[in-house]
Amino acid sequence: MGLGRRTLIIGVAGALVLGSLPATASATTWRYLTIKGLSRAGKVPWITAQIYDPAAKKSWPVMGRDNAVAKLPDKRTYEIYATLARNEPGESPENTVVLATYKLSKGHDHVTLSAKGGKAIDLSVGDPSVQGRIRVHVRHGAMDFTTDDVPGRLYAVPVKRSGVTFSQGSTWTGSGTLYRLGTSYSAGIPAGVTQHVTKADLAEVKVTYRSFSDGMKVNPRCRGTAWGGDDELWFDAPTTLTEYVQPGAACKRELWYESSSHPLFGNVTLATRTYAKGTAPVETWNAAVFGPAAPGGYRTGDQLHYTPVNLLSDAPGNWGFDQFTIANVKLQAGTKALGLDAYEPDVTLGKSATTYHLDVTATRDAAEATLSDRVQVSWVFTSARTSKKTVLPLSTVRFAPRGLDDRNAAAPGSTTEIPVRVVTNPGATAHAVTTLTVEASTDGSKTWQTLPVVNGTVSVTNPAEPGYVDLRATAVDSAGNQVTETVSRAYRVAG
Known part of the structure; x- marks a missing residue:
């Protein structure tokens, strides 16, 4: 066998099946170890095992009907982790876990594992x-x-x-x-x-x-x-x-x-x-509204790192993601676009204090019935060269509607109260919120209605017909940092 890949020999009902393992050097001297087994009743079992080299922290999977053959590098002591299984007609099915060590010494060694002492x-x-x-x-x-x-x-x-x-x-x-x-x-x-x-x-x-x-x-x-x-x-x-x-x-x-x-x-x-x-x-x-939780992001020296995570977290604050969500990320310094996106999360910034705009859009690739099908967040913040890792001064707005049913729906024509809170990026300096504006739309974000914020809560008059409510909020803190967050289909209106 040449360089590049090495093979694993597995005995399955008398046949040999080849499995691929990582590449290795040509100087390796290969040895074989045949594992046999006995069930608690003294019969031949199925064998499923992992051969582990504690020193190299590598393992080799093997399995077989009456024996399992492993191809291993050099003479050394290996640990064998195995399950001996019986599931023959007329027998009670059982699985026994066995752990043994074996020092490989010959060109082809044999070891028998027994389940007789199984508890x-x-x-x-x-x-x-x-x-x-x-x-x-x-x-x-x-x-x-x-x-x-x-x-x-x-x-x-x-x-x-x-x-x-x-x-x-x-x-x-x-x-x-x-x-x-x-x-x-x-x-x-x-x-x-x-x-x-x-x-x-x-x-x-x-x-x-x-x-x-x-x-x-x-x-x-x-x-x-x-x-x-x-x-x-x-x-x-x-x-x-x-x-x-x-x-x-x-x-x-x-x-x-x-x-x-x-x-x-x-x-x-x-x-x-x-x-x-x-x-x-x-x-x-899974309680609406699904939106960004802790925004993440930090700067070290002139290097900024941001990854679009936790964009679909639920109202109680459980962090979430969706594998069928497309995230689009843009970073600008004034009118200059910087090379930051969802797949290249690092970008080099200038050393001077500069105002940056970071825009993130998460779009679910799903059908009409899905909530939070589009979430947009736009941050405005100032950053300069740092002497150590420093969390970005980003915040998110969290909505927690009251009275929704277990399908995250409000009754048509009802009023939904929504506590609203601004959450600072963990590790960043928290500044007082000086402005908080909340809006709602019931026509697919074509028009918006400003909602008064009273004691941290807004009230939405839901439409008389089934549909969805979109939410938008803008928060500005005392340091001038700003976040605008828009959630399409924040919750459902249904009878």
Whole structure:
């Protein structure tokens, strides 16, 4: 084999399948390792494994029906992370996680992995109305080996190993109910994982996931070292779930969404949090108005960096994006256009204090029923050479309409009160807002009506017929920084 790519040999039911791996030097001396396995009943299992080199932090995937053959560089000690699976007619399906180390010494070595010492991963939530799925992670350095199955079919062979963590995350779903359990162990695979809980042992949080498009589905997720198995939990939106969560386990809350009828796919995300046992505050996700949250952007010396992110964050402040959104970015110094756009986020500025105009437009590539189909933000700010990284003095305007239903709609002919607040870029110096002008349009931004701001709130008289309300605001602070923000289809009017 020549230079450029190297191959991986995988044994599948007696056949050899070649998989590509990264390029390597021609001086590599290749060795072979054949992995065989025994199930807990002493029968030949399916093998799915990762061969990991802790020193190089590289891994090689292998799999096979009765054996798996890996092609590995040189003589060295490797870690083998494997799942031994049985699913033959007349047998109870099961998966056993095995971790072993092996020092490769010959031209072609053989090792047998056994599931006979496997201990059950025994979990329950005391609720017969739900069904569960467990995902197991075994981690070491850059290695993250994953196995998942339903409760009662997962086992793991105990082993002590410094630097290795073992975690399980399980999700249990029923009508309007979602359980999340997560536990992590250090220094190897424990001698059995047992966790039996009831609702009283967990944190209870009621979450409403609103809709902003027809045919919308949502997938609430937790991300963290002790979570997993929720990637395929899709629910029709809008929906309200009562979630029972493992207390004290750090969870980065995410909500992925998709639409069956429109090109729409993205997510909103909340900072990592933990829940205490008992009733937690009610949460609402996907609440209009969707617009820019923290604007981001900074300057170091004469280099300005800006990336158009979080342009479709929901009213509670969960940061969001849509993979079918087109972002257009323009930066000007007076009448001079500077080379900044969504794909080249860095530009060199002059050293002197100059007034800049930064314009961003986000357009959803979606059909008529989608909210915030076009969001425009225009900033005016002054910047000069900095001695260190300095956050740009940008702000955004946040709208949080009251009284919308779970489809983010107001009743025709009703009045909607909208709290309005100006949010400063995190890390930038906050200046008092000297001017705040808010406008609304009910005819697709053809005409605008100025709305008085009273105690931080405006009132919109919604049209008598179904449609949409657009919102526009301009804020100026005491340092002269300005933002003008326009949201097309900020919320819906529907009977």
